[in-house]
Amino acid sequence: MKQDRELICIMCPNGCMLHVDENLNVTGNRCPRGVSYAKDELTHPTRVVTSTAKIDSEVLPVCPLKTASPIPKEKIFDVMKEINALHLKAPVHVGDVLIGDVCHTGVAVVATRDIEK
Numbered sequence: 001m002k003q004d005r006e007l008i009c010i011m012c013p014n015g016c017m018l019h020v021d022e023n024l025n026v027t028g029n030r031c032p033r034g035v036s037y038a039k040d041e042l043t044h045p046t047r048v049v050t051s052t053a054k055i056d057s058e059v060l061p062v063c064p065l066k067t068a069s070p071i072p073k074e075k076i077f078d079v080m081k082e083i084n085a086l087h088l089k090a091p092v093h094v095g096d097v098l099i100g101d102v103c104h105t106g107v108a109v110v111a112t113r114d115i116e117k
Contacts, residue, residue: 007041009034046070049079050112053086053098058117063092068108078103091116 009016011033018028018038026038040046048070052062071079079102086098092111099109 005042007038009037011037045073047073047076049076049083049109051080051083053083053088055088055090055092055115057090057115059090060115063088063115064112065098065109066112067102067105068110071102071105071107075103075105079105079109083109 003022005020007018007020009018009029012031014030016029016031016034018026018034020026020038020042024039024042026035029035029038048067050064050066052064054061055063057063065083067079082099082102088098092098092113092115094111094114096111097108098111101107102109
């Protein structure tokens with residue numbers, strides 16, 4: 001990182017304005033989570049992906065899902081390609097693993113809603 005950055009921390013409701021210098025020194029945080037958030041966000045950002053997949057169901061045309069934990073930000077488009085290729089059959093239950101190791105990240109994609117039929 002070559003220049004100072006400012007970020008808003010999203011790790012707790014405080015929403016601290018963080019200032020990070022070129023040596024990754026963090027100021028402006030009101031709790032320790034701000035320091036780890038800023039360093040992670042600037043060195044290796046991750047995100048939880050939420051989306052939907054087509055499902056053969058009498059009730060809904062799509063099933064909501066998410067990654068079970070954050071994935072590297074640079075893999076989001078690859079993960080979405082795998083999710084978009086899914087075509088599920090009911091029943092599906094909350095927590096069902098829909099993709100085991102999405103894009104070799106070690107993270108599963110799981111259902112976030114029960115769809116019985």
